[in-house]
Amino acid sequence: MNKHLYEEVGLTYDEYKMIVEILGREPNELELNLFGVMWSEHCGYKNSKAFLKNLPTKGEHILQGPGENAGIVDIGDGYAVCFKVESHNHPSAVEPYEGAATGVGGIIRDIFTMGARPIALLDSLKFGSLSDSRTKYLFEGVVAGIAGYGNCVGIPTVGGETTFDPVYKNNILVNVMCVGIMKKDKIFKGIAQGVGNSVFYVGHTTGRDGMGGATFASTDLTAESEEKRSAVQVGDPFMEKLLLEACLELFQTDAVVGIQDMGAAGLTSSTCETAARAGTGIEIDVALVPKREEGMNPIEVMLSESQERMLVIVKKEKEEEVYKIFEKWGLHAVKIGKVTDDGMLRVLENGKVIAEVPAKALAHAPAYVREVKEPAIIKEAENFDIYSIPQPNDLNEAICKMISNPNLASKEYIYRQYDHMVRTDTVIRPGHDASLLRIKGTKKGIAVTIDSNGRYCYLNPYEGVQLVLAESYRNIVAVGAKPLAITDGLNFGNPHYPEIYYQFVKTIEGMKVACEHFETPVTGGNVSFYNQSEEGAIYPTPVIGMIGIIDDIEKAVDISFKNEGDLIAVVGKTSDDIGASEYLSFYHRIVSGRVPKLDLKLHKRVCDKVLECIKEGLFNSVHDISDGGFAIALIESAIKGSKGAELQIKTKLREDFYLFSETPGRFVVTFKEENLRKIHDILDDIEFTVVGRVTDEYIINGKINDKDIHLDLKEIERIYQEAIPCALKS
The missing domain is CATH 3.90.650.10 (PurM-like C-terminal domain)
Known part of the structure; x- marks a missing residue:
């Protein structure tokens, strides 16, 4: 195999040798691309999963922890809350409007894939200094993208946080959280069970947008990153709204065996992951996939990250119900394959096999533990004498200056662009410690917050993440709610640098201790490495999304x-x-x-x-x-x-x-x-x-x-x- 081919898809020589051993032969070009995208950091979590497994994920209220599209928490009276945070950092740094908009679209799909109706969005945004002209462009584009998608879909953006620091100049962070409400006995999972059951493609058509998005998100940002705009997806919020309603209607039937969003790695991830979870195989024919561009080859079809698409595993005798519902909503619903019993992801084109790989091998990337080294700044910071700083001559002037700090000043300029009252369930609006949402038909409310502090974590990642968790805990309590669980978005630089990997490892260790103490298990989340440019890495920035429950919103x-x-x-x-x-x-x-x-x-x-x-x-x-x-x-x-x-x-x-x-x-x-x-x-x-x-x-x-x-x-x-x-x- 030509060295450049496996390097082009983001694989190392050792990983290539693993693939040859798994297959018992050299992979063809399509198979190599499938492994390249699924073994990318973005999809495979290969530098993080050895430590993520140490986080507490079980608890009294947990119905679904990590490993599915989103986490689910029991809130009593037959109801459950589904929630998750995801990042869309690299796409937003290159194309801020579409990057942020499709980040919103992706996390919404993660929630309704589980059977929940999305009821709220929150966001954690990090930018460089507002004195920089490009930062202003990125800031305006990201905020407009979040507003444009969320407002059109009709889901309120009820809270968030925005921070400005020069360290994020070349690597902005866009982390979006979505919260949904559901009946706890109507949970749907991404599993391809039942040999002979049908594999359906539903939703929007497949195009060339988003090509290589997962691989793009698994490398440092460079001056050449601007040339990779094709790796940024293009969203259609109106199509998303139709897909949401069609899926929720489909869930009212008994036709669905499993369902998964076509997010990062598109058709590749949705097929191999659903099969791997169930211990089955999937066979699909790419010629049957609805396309919106002429001449798309199988690699493009399998790797496209076009938005507003889902993979649904349907009971064989219930196919007509799927066709009927999606026709009603004006969406594609095409049977593209079937569930098999051999554990293989088999890709056909017009009936001819063009790729055949074990689904579990694709879905389970190798795990690595890197070298760690404590950054010098940690000891330096601990030895800093705070009493060496001068006292202000005028406290009133100091307060006025502090309130002009964009990090502390009002964020109304941002949240007034968001529709935070649509669906009329927002009890406490943006601008408070946490937002509060009523659960219709009950006295209960859901409190939600999203928090981070990169500076804390830069100066001490172990204690810094505990301080972030503590702030989230206080925010939920401050509106009168009991904290229940968290989701996390973990943003770091390049894990191959020992100082960066140290930050990650210590963050996980600190989070574990704090979550156990606060009795707030981790239900899932996202790891984003490679937030780094030629000028250096971002601060380690773990983002914590927390939910809580209040039994009577009148007492909030x-x-x-x-x-x-x-x-x-x-x-x-x-x-x-x-x-x-x-x-x-x-x-x-x-x-x-x-x-x-x-x-x-x-x-x-x-x-x-x-x-x-x-x-x-x-x-x-x-x-x-x-x-x-x-x-x-x-x-x-x-x-x-x-x-x-x-x-x-x-x-x-x-x-x-x-x-x-x-x-x-x-x-x-x-x-x-x-x-x-x-x-x-x-x-x-x-x-x-x-x-x-x-x-x-x-x-x-x-x-x-x-x-x-x-x-x-x-x-x-x-x-x-x-x-x-x-x-x-x-």
Whole structure:
């Protein structure tokens, strides 16, 4: 075999030798391409699966964990929630609108493939500095792509996060999460069971868009990546809506044995994975596949990642039901093959065999464990003296500057482009700690959040990911919901670099410990390596999507101040956790310092007690303290409620440290003074400090020790709202 042929499809010589041994012969060109795409990092998880298996995946509420299209959690009363996060980083860096749009389309299909109706989208977006002209182009394109697809399909985008840092300049991150609701006894899986059952292709036609997308996502981005636009899929949200409704209608019959989205690797992955899960084989004829371009060869048909397509395994005697339903919705439904008993993926063209490989061998890529080396920055950061940084001369000026930070400023410019109210189930909208969705016909609600902090994980990946999980946990608790489970999107540089692989390994180790402690199992997710360019790698950026359940949405709370005279308090102890903070990074231009100290046991206890107070109706508002610290949390709550605050703060800390510390396990809460004793009784020995009162005057006045605080909230709100739009215009 010509060396260039196996290298062109992303395989090494050792992998090529494995394939020859598996087949007992040299593969032909089509077979080599099938292995190339399925053994890519994007599809095969070959550098991550040895560690992913260590994550906790079982629990009281888990109905479906990793290994399927999405995870499923039991929420009681016969209902279940289906959810997952996926990345579309490389495509979005090359073609931002279509890359982001098709990322949305793909994750929606993962959810309804399981039998759930998608009810919400969230996104985690990472860009370079907004002072860079290309970053502005990528930012506008990605946001428009998410809005364009989600709005047209009719699924609300209810939450998310957006961060700007020069480290993401050449490798933006686009992670999209979808949440669906379903009956727990109507779960569908990607399995090709029943020898002789029919294999159906349904949905849109196959074109040349998305060719080699999985392989493209399994290499570093380079200057030549712009030339690979054909690897970016093109989406049609209106076709997706038809496909969604047709599939959900099909699920009401008993015709479906198994179903899988044609995502990365298209027809190749959907056929071999469904067969491998069932221990069967599949035989298909590519000549029967509906095509929208002339002269497509078998390699193009098998590797195309054209959107809005599904593979359905149908009971042989139920074929007419499939034809009838998809004809009603104006979609293709074509029988292209059958389930066999020999474990082979057999590809025919006009009845002639052109490829024959074991399905399990394709679906199960080899696993690698790479060399690790601790990055020098971890020790350097731990030794950084935070007290060496100067104190601001004017705390009011420092607060104004911090609120102008695009990472802390309002994201309304983004989420107002999304339809977050379609389907009328959004109870708590974007801009709060978590979003809350009602479950029609019940009092229950689903709380959802998505969080990350690449800087934390860069300076200490083991503790950094635990801090991200802790923030997600607080966000769910802050609306009054009990956290249940997570999905993860793990974004890293090139795993062949020992420092990068160290970041990945330590992230998994830290996540395992935190998930076990918080009792939030991992239901599935995504690993994205090779987020790296000639200028270096991104920060290690694990994205955590978490869901929770609230039994009565009438008891939910949000971040906004409600009533004049309510007391303002901080739950939890504030320490000098300035290392790795937004304050250190943005105000002092230093990326260093020890990450905030997290006591997992204490953190969970604080959250449990706060949740108990919410259930008792004792708090009028609750806001988790995270990026930017107490000062930013206070301002956000005031602006959301159109209220002011009178403060009187006494602290042994430096005043700027108290205002901007990111100590985990803290909340800003407001409540009627008459509830103070009950709150104290519930919180017990947890630190709880009253720091002021809510006022009707739209200003923040008061003192921190002997230093005056005076903030005109009209001006603060203007800075907060205009930071991102102004940066885009500059």
